[in-house]
Amino acid sequence: MNRRLRMWVLLLGLAGTAAVLAAAAFRLPAFGTDFHPYGDRAVREALARQTANTVAAVNFDQRAFDTLGEETILFAAVLGTVVLLRQARDERHVEPAPADVAAPVRRYALVLLPVTLVAGLYIVAHGQLTPGGGFQGGVVAATALHLLYIAVDYRALERIRPLGVFEVGDAAGEAAYLVIGVAGLLAGSSYLANTILPHGTFNTLSSGGTVPLLNAAIGMEVACAVVVLLARFLDQAVEIEGEGENAGGNAGEGERK
Amino acid sequence: MADVLIALALLLVAATATAAVAVRDPARQALVLSVLGLTLTLLFTVLQAPDVALSQLAVGSALTPLLILLSVRKARRRSLDQVRAEKEAEEGGT
Numbered sequence: 001m002n003r004r005l006r007m008w009v010l011l012l013g014l015a016g017t018a019a020v021l022a023a024a025a026f027r028l029p030a031f032g033t034d035f036h037p038y039g040d041r042a043v044r045e046a047l048a049r050q051t052a053n054t055v056a057a058v059n060f061d062q063r064a065f066d067t068l069g070e071e072t073i074l075f076a077a078v079l080g081t082v083v084l085l086r087q088a089r090d091e092r093h094v095e096p097a098p099a100d101v102a103a104p105v106r107r108y109a110l111v112l113l114p115v116t117l118v119a120g121l122y123i124v125a126h127g128q129l130t131p132g133g134g135f136q137g138g139v140v141a142a143t144a145l146h147l148l149y150i151a152v153d154y155r156a157l158e159r160i161r162p163l164g165v166f167e168v169g170d171a172a173g174e175a176a177y178l179v180i181g182v183a184g185l186l187a188g189s190s191y192l193a194n195t196i197l198p199h200g201t202f203n204t205l206s207s208g209g210t211v212p213l214l215n216a217a218i219g220m221e222v223a224c225a226v227v228v229l230l231a232r233f234l235d236q237a238v239e240i241e242g243e244g245e246n247a248g249g250n251a252g253e254g255e256r257k
Numbered sequence: 258m259a260d261v262l263i264a265l266a267l268l269l270v271a272a273t274a275t276a277a278v279a280v281r282d283p284a285r286q287a288l289v290l291s292v293l294g295l296t297l298t299l300l301f302t303v304l305q306a307p308d309v310a311l312s313q314l315a316v317g318s319a320l321t322p323l324l325i326l327l328s329v330r331k332a333r334r335r336s337l338d339q340v341r342a343e344k345e346a347e348e349g350g351t
Contacts, residue, residue, distance in 0.1 A: 053308075055308040123311070131307035131308045131311060132307075132311050133308070135312060136315050139316055140315050143315070143319050143320060143323075146323075226320065229324075230320075230323070230324070230327075233324055233327040234327060236327070236331050237327040237328075237331045237334075242335065
């Protein structure tokens with residue numbers, strides 16, 4: 001296929017996509033009206049199961065199976081990262097050097113670390129009541145730990161971050177979600193059905209049946225996944241050196257020519 | 258009033274997104290991406306989607322730029338050291 005023909009094929013595809021998109025856009029309901037057929041139904045279902053945060057009800061009850069898929073995507077991505085970014089045979093492990101941190105940066109990061117960590121855990125715990133949930137809170141809690149890398153250095157972060165525990169936590173979070181799903185099946189209804197627990201009192205921490213449990217499972221999975229993910233990237237950036245890296249420069253120069 | 262806010266937030270997103278494409282240095286791009294995450298957070302908040310705004314804030318303006326910066330650091334270190342080693346080898350040969 002020559003260049004000219006390829007341009008024509010591209011133009012045809014672009015024109016087709018533009019036409020279909022424009023046709024679809026004209027059929028959309030107007031922006032900013034109070035016509036929300038899906039929203040009305042979702043809110044009704046959420047209230048029927050005493051879940052104050054409708055988005056959490058959609059994520060962990062009405063569309064709980066979708067969330068299982070999303071959680072599994074993250075789990076698989078982290079698994080792939082762990083396999084790809086391991087220390088290869090021609091790489092060596094270098095002890096990270098202690099770093100000098102400016103005093104204001106150190107103070108600021110050390111003050112913010114516990115605040116951010118508690119904020120993250122709060123967002124996870126109140127996922128069924130207020131905006132947020134396991135995913136958002138998990139990411140916040142996991143990134144909070146890394147303020148220690150900014151405040152002190154990589155060795156300090158490694159000391160408070162036993163990677164094996166977080167890898168197990170990642171798998172346990174994923175497994176907990178699956179097991180809660182199976183519990184719905186064993187209770188006589190369908191997979192991930194919100195029927196095994198009482199729905200509780202509206203707007204309390206324990207309301208919503210399985211929603212807070214699934215939310216907590218996601219929180220644990222995401223927090224551990226982000227810690228493991230960042231650990232692999234940090235290891236590559238700080239600790240693992242391949243051939244031809246670093247100023248040491250005495251590793252097999254003759255062979256590379 | 259709400260429409261004005263939405264229009265402003267959309268303009269901010271368009272401006273920072275264009276800047277993220279226009280900046281060519283990956284390390285700077287990560288920082289612009291972080292700002293883009295903040296403007297998107299603002300847009301989602303104005304559109305009354307606080308759940309999405311929180312996700313965007315945590316992932317878009319903190320996690321993704323951090324992963325990019327770490328990757329850039331690794332790639333830079335490798336290429337810099339390779340250039341240095343090759344130069345040394347050449348000088349040694351002549």
